[in-house]
Amino acid sequence: MASAAAAKTAAAAAAATTASKLRRVSPLFNRVLIRRHEPATQTAGGIVLPENTKERVLRGTVVAVGPGARNDAGHQVPMTVRPGDEVILPDYGGTRIHLDDEQQLYMFRESDILAKLHQQ
Numbered sequence: 001m002a003s004a005a006a007a008k009t010a011a012a013a014a015a016a017t018t019a020s021k022l023r024r025v026s027p028l029f030n031r032v033l034i035r036r037h038e039p040a041t042q043t044a045g046g047i048v049l050p051e052n053t054k055e056r057v058l059r060g061t062v063v064a065v066g067p068g069a070r071n072d073a074g075h076q077v078p079m080t081v082r083p084g085d086e087v088i089l090p091d092y093g094g095t096r097i098h099l100d101d102e103q104q105l106y107m108f109r110e111s112d113i114l115a116k117l118h119q120q
Contacts, residue, residue, distance in 0.1 A: 025064060030111070032081060033065070036058055036104040058088070058090075062084060065079045069110075087117065089108065
């Protein structure tokens, strides 16, 4: 029990550190900052998957969003994703953002996001 509590405390501290780093990054216009999730490298049964069999469509979690782009009339178009949303991303695209030890942060245009996942 003590080790589980210590792990939970360490995870909370890491999340707080990450949140403070992300406050320095504010996407502009219709840009979205996303933390990519690595595709599975092993099946539930323990079989290690080779690189060429990994899924090509990636998932990610929205970390921060810009205010939205402006249309031809000058009105701001609201964003359709919010921080915390789970999204599906194409295998290509996105600009990698380096923030100290954060490994998988990418900046995408909102239009590059393929879908938003809803929990049931």
